[in-house]
Amino acid sequence: MLRGLTTVSFWTTDLPAAKEWYTELLGVEPYFERPGYAEFRIGDHQHELGLIDSRYAPAGAEAGPGGAIVYWHVDDVPATLERLLSLGAKEYEPLMERGPGFVTASVTDPFGNVLGVMYNRHYLDMLGTRP
Structure with missing residues (x-):
């Protein structure tokens, strides 16, 4: 679906x-x-x-972080988090090891949106299957 x-x-x-x-x-x-x-x-x-x-924005939409986080795959979460913070983002969720091959962090951008970053071995496995 x-x-x-x-x-x-x-x-x-x-x-x-x-x-x-x-x-x-x-x-x-x-x-x-x-x-x-x-x-x-x-x-x-x-x-x-x-x-x-x-x-x-739709009527009733609230400003600030919402209830969902979209994570974008990155090759180096600590370096990406450092770059985001240096550009003025604020930590929302600290760097976390979620298991072997899975590391996440998220920030709020200067405009109040949550931006998630993740190292995800399944993402890399999927890329490896592409022709």
């Missing part, structure tokens, strides 16, 4: 600042933009990270 991650959307009250922050973090410019929205393609599968002006 669920075939794969397509887009993760983050709300922001300052879209220009969020675009600048994520461009610095990711090392790429948004590939798609329109008023109130910017979208990056990132990673091995070119998943989308969208930044949306919070004026377009």
Whole structure:
């Protein structure tokens, strides 16, 4: 039923600042933009990270961290966490060993969204099966 991650959307009250922050973090410019929205393609599968002006948030949406964390695979969680913190993110969940081959951490970006990072051996195994 669920075939794969397509887009993760983050709300922001300052879209220009969020675009600048994520461009610095990711090392790429948004590939798609329109008023109130910017979208990056990132990673091995070119998943989308969208930044949306919070004026377009659904009625009743609350500011700040929500109940879900999307984890992006990274090769070095401690180094990635250090970089995120150096760019102004705040620790949300500390670096945690979750078992052999699984390490996680998460931060809140300067705009209040939770960004999770993870070393996940299953992700690497999956990549190894691709032609």
